[in-house]
Amino acid sequence: MRYIIKELFAEKTRVILTILAIAWGTFAITTMLAIGEGLRLTFAKAVEGVGKNLLTVTAGTTAKTHRGMANNIPLSFTNEDVATISSLANVSHISPIYNFMVRLYYQKKFNSAQIQAVEPMFAQIRKISLKNGRFISPLDIKLRRNVLVLGYNTAKILFPHTDPMNKYVMIGARPFLVIGVVLKKPALVAIDTPDDFLNWIPFTTYKLLVNPKTVDSLIIHYTDQKFLPRLKQEIRGIVALNHGADPDDVALVDFNDIAKQQNSIEKFFIGLQVFLGIVGGLTLLVAGVGIANVMYAAVTRATHEIGIRKALGATSKRILLHYISESLFATFLGGLLGVILSAGLVVLIRLIPLHGKIIEEIGKPLPVLSPLVMVTVIIVLGIFGGLAGLFPAMKATRIDPAEALIYE
Amino acid sequence: MSDTLVKLRDIGKTYTTGKVNYEALRDVNLEIRAGEYVAILGPSGSGKSTLMQIIGCLATPTRGSYLLAGKEIAKLSGDELARIRNCTIGFIFQSFNLLAQLTVLENVALPLFYRGIALHKRQQVAMAVLEKLGLDSHAEHNANELSGGQQQRVAIARALVIEPEIILADEPTGNLDSKSGAEVIALLSQLNGAGKTIITVTHDIKLAEQAKRIIYIYDGRIKNAADGVIEV
Secondary structure (H helix, E strand, C coil), X not given: CHHHHHHHHHHHHHHHHHHHHHHHHHHHHHHHHHHHHHHHHHHHHHHHCCCCCEEEEEECECCCCECCECCCCEXXXXXXXXXXXXXXXXXXXXXXXXXXXXXXXXXXXXXEEEEEEECCHHHHHCCCCEEEEXXXXXXXXXXXXXXXXXXXXXXXXXXXXXXXXXXXXXXXXXXXXXXXXECCCCCXXXXXXXXXXXXXXXXXXXXXXXXXXXXXXXXXXXXXXXXXXXXXXXXXXXXXXXXCCCCXXXXXXXXXXXXXXXXXXXXHHHHHHHHHHHHHHHHHHHHHHHHHHXXXXXXXXXXXXXXXXXXXXXCHHHHHHHHHHHXXXXXXXXXXXXXXXXXXXXXXXXXXXXXXXXXXXXXXXXXXXXXXXXXXXXXXXXXXXXXXXXXXXXXXXXXXXXXXXXXX | CCCEEEXXXXXXXXXXXXXXXXXXXXXXEEEEECCCXXXXXXXCCCCHHXXXXXXXCCCCCCEEEEEECCEECCCCCHHHHHHHHHHHEEEECCCCCCCCCCEHHHHHHHHHHHCCCCHHHHHHHHHHHHHXXXXXXXXXXXXXXXXXXXXXXXXXXXXXXXXXXXXXXXXCCCCCCHHXXXXXXXXXXXXXXXXXXXXXXXXXXXXXXXXXXXXEEECCEECCCCCCCECC
């Protein structure tokens, strides 16, 4: 070990420059991966905000004629459809949604906004967080109360300076009590309208006022993603059967599969990680070539000495091990320096205050030196260090002891 | 009658440089018994260095058979030869060939390292040999801090540490002043007296005089090819 250090530093300047190059390469790859990881985690959190295992189902239009059913007939879910779908095995919860656009008034201010008439579970399914007050309760449903949960956007427009809680907002000619205001929510994956632009009332209140025979869409919370394709098929079958349409007609029902969008965003960030890793890896490769160069010079310089070692009984394995460990040691020193620099930079970046619309939207993307990043860096360094040593070491093993002893 | 340690039969060695073939050794037949003290003499380019390399398992012959302690080694691989050198042959070189960055103790212990002996044990064995040669006070010095005579004695310690069957000394006094040279010659004679087999290549007449047998080599052949040797 002591000997390895001594031999390595025989050509000080060259070795130090090479170790610095490795440090820089490590720094580059570690920092890039840390930033990529930070972005991925931040976006993953934003994506998860919508909720997992969610399927939005909207009634479509017939595209095929089927036993007297014409094509191009728009369909709506009936209460019977909803009852049958909710009894399917993979469905853990189902929530009907009635959408309508309306003008909301408060004193002299107004806002045209979308209202969704939903049930209490909706808040959990869609992970709606309240800034103040509460979401629609089972009692609101039972008593068909005229209560309203304001979305972030409507609350901002109607109540720019005052607290909207317990105020009455007019929907058409009816006063609705504001029982809750929703937190601003990062939404990269939206189901149609972003949550910030929605407002909510109990679906029983809506039914009482309008008495709808049909449901616009359903949010289905399912148990197992594995059986999602089957679930979709079953839903289509039920709708086809109840409405007398062709069960093979894919246009009958529109599915908005959140998991699919989440997956594609996840894939994008994994791709970004790989890309950043490759850029960092190339920087490290250049440094690795530097190590290999220094090691080649060391082997050439040590030809006579390798001859002595072989004469004394050193086998190829011993010589190989000697030069590979020398290379790994240099790589380790550079790598350690690079990781320390990178960790320092990560801490500095975390201290920088970030503002702006996007930051508010998705949260602050902080670089993360996750175990995954560290393991990747260590593996890459190990491979480069090993290879940089391997080729010069193989040259060393081919040295003929008889010739090397004459060579000075 | 002692056992035959080295048995060369019809050994030839040809070096090829581009299209030119150079015959360094031809039809060499030689037997050396355990406990002998043999000096190989000959002018430069006579092939004596090549003969030393072959006896020392540093090079393999192009033709012929080499039995070392009854084992055929002419066709062995590089690593197999390394193991045989490591256990059988103690080398002493003209330019000492110590590793300058290592201490005296580390140098002497190096062959045992290649034998896979643990650090503590090999330092113990190396130290015992250094004590025998009166070098123990220099154990922690770097090899390049010593005088030429001291360095050559360290090299002899390194050769002895493996308990070799043969000590091969290639011009062991060539880089030494006459006083240090005399010490080394005395040491080699003493070792032979203790039963060690010694083969040396030399120009030093004082060293050659100590040998019990002289082999003269010229143009790649052992002179007086009829019996292969000239007895002194």
